[in-house]
Amino acid sequence: MLRTLQTAYSDTRAADLAWALGREPLPALAALDLQLAGATLQMRLLGASHQVLLEEERGSCSETVACMPGSSTPLPLGVAKRLGDWEYEFAARVETLSEGSFAGRAQELLALVADHPHGLAGTFPGSPHAFTAMLAQRTEGQVRWRTWHAYPQEGQLVVTRTRVGVRTAAPVL
Numbered sequence: 001m002l003r004t005l006q007t008a009y010s011d012t013r014a015a016d017l018a019w020a021l022g023r024e025p026l027p028a029l030a031a032l033d034l035q036l037a038g039a040t041l042q043m044r045l046l047g048a049s050h051q052v053l054l055e056e057e058r059g060s061c062s063e064t065v066a067c068m069p070g071s072s073t074p075l076p077l078g079v080a081k082r083l084g085d086w087e088y089e090f091a092a093r094v095e096t097l098s099e100g101s102f103a104g105r106a107q108e109l110l111a112l113v114a115d116h117p118h119g120l121a122g123t124f125p126g127s128p129h130a131f132t133a134m135l136a137q138r139t140e141g142q143v144r145w146r147t148w149h150a151y152p153q154e155g156q157l158v159v160t161r162t163r164v165g166v167r168t169a170a171p172v173l
Contacts, residue, residue, distance in 0.1 A: 001032055010043050014094055014156040017075040018047060020064045021088070026051055032120040036138035043134045043145070045122040045137060048134055050147050059084045063166055065092075065147065075158070076135050079161065088164050095157045101131060109133055109148050127152050141165055 006029070021145035028044035028051070035041075044051040049066035061083055065075065079090040097105060106129040112118035113133040121133035129152040136145040149158040 001030075001114065006125070014151045014154060014158045015147070016067045017065055017158060018068045019090065019092070020068065021062065021077070021081070021083075023051070023062055023064045025053060025055055025062070026064065026066070030120060030122050032118075034135075034136060036118075036136065036143060039138060039143050041136055041143060041145075043120045043136060045120060045134070049149055050134055052136075052162070053133070054143055054151070056143075058166065059083065061086065061088060063090070063162060065082045065149070065158075065160060066103050073139050083164075085166055086164050087166075088162070090160065091161050092158060095159060097155050097157065099155060102150075102152060102157070105157060106131065109150075113148075121148055152165055 025043060025044070026046055029047055030045040032043045033040070034043070038056060040055040042053040044053070046066050048068070051062065051064045051066070054061040058064060075092050076090070077092060081088045110121055110133060113121040113135050115136060118136045121131055121136065124130040129150055131150045133148045136143065142163055144161070144163045147160045
């Protein structure tokens with residue numbers, strides 16, 4: 001699903017993104033609710049990037065990647081945490097692209113996500129290449145999502161990937 005977001009582009013620098021687990025739902029400009037084999041997943045586009053809310057019988061998880069005033073947790077390269085019965089893994093990277101490469105990559109990603117049944121993308125006014133896109137799936141008992149946050153004025157694309165799955169017991173030797 002592709003939406004044009006009716007708001008000012010508020011997170012205008014990749015370096016301003018922060019990461020948080022466990023935040024309450026923030027106001028969303030667009031959302032997509034998914035049922036993924038026993039899990040309820042809501043992907044939310046914010047004026048300041050994204051939030052994912054995951055609910056399952058074993059618990060819940062809230063991930064926020066956005067410009068959050070007062071946040072002291074910058075966007076990490078990687079996180080691995082135990083959340084009750086779950087293992088949570090997050091990774092992020094920043095790609096810096098030339099203007100031509102950036103435009104092509106933006107078009108490619110928006111085309112990938114726009115028509116995908118588990119995809120949500122939003123473009124911001126002012127630039128066709130200013131967007132946030134999200135794609136989710138459930139495989140082998142794990143829920144996974146990827147996100148892309150585009151900053152055309154910097155030629156930067158912030159790419160994240162998250163995996164949440166049931167914690168496995170250590171083998172008995």
